Amino acid sequence: MVSLKESDLRLFIDSVRRYFEVTSRVAPEITSAFLGVGEVQGHEFNGIVKFSGPMNGQVTVSLPMRAVRELLLIQHETKLTEANLLDAVGEIANTLAGNARRNLGKDLDISxxxxxxxxxxxxxxxxxxxxxxxxxxxxxxxxxxxxxxxAA
Structure with a gap:
């Protein structure tokens, strides 16, 4: 399978920045970008969107519980249940996937x-x-x- 281009990866970095800037008015600091080796260690709450069509695979957003709680509070959500925390991280993954689909092509299917x-x-x-x-x-x-x- 062919690798993603640097511009394809840049769109995910830009989407992460834009999401947090718009949602919280606080821009995130990108601390690193690297190729994962072995099992990728994330955080407590994970949102996953699968891709199919011209590209296959998935994008996972992973955040600690305290970060997701703070995002919900910024959005004036007071029900900080586990279900709402999971929904919130899923929505972030969905937003990033939607941005990727706009840039990578309309034939790309996202779950x-x-x-x-x-x-x-x-x-x-x-x-x-x-x-x-x-x-x-x-x-x-x-x-x-x-x-x-x-996809091959």
Whole structure:
């Protein structure tokens, strides 16, 4: 499978920045971007969107509980249940996937987001080494794992 271009990865970085700037008026600091080796270690709350069509794979957004809680409070949400926290991180993943679809092509199919609680970002890999973008927003760490490859 063909690798993503640098411009394709840049769109995910830009989407992360834009999401947090618009939602909280606080821009995240991108702390690193690298190829993941082995199991990618995430945070407590994970939103996952799968891609199919011209590209296959998934994008995972991973945040600690305190970051998701703060995002909900900024949005004036007072029900801080686990279900709402999971919905929130799923919505972030959905937003990033929608932005990617606009840039990568309308023929790209994206799934409804799924959510998982736990630090291990698992699943069948599209790439041997997925792209990992780490960031810090309002003192909290975060991660986006881009595991996409061009379909054969």
């Amino acid at each position: 409804v987001p799924t959510t998982v609680r736990g630090a291990h970002v698992a699943g069948q890999r599209a790439r041997q080494h997925p792209y990992v973008i780490t960031f810090r927003w309002n003192t909290y760490p975060g991660m986006v794992c881009v595991d996409l490859a061009q």
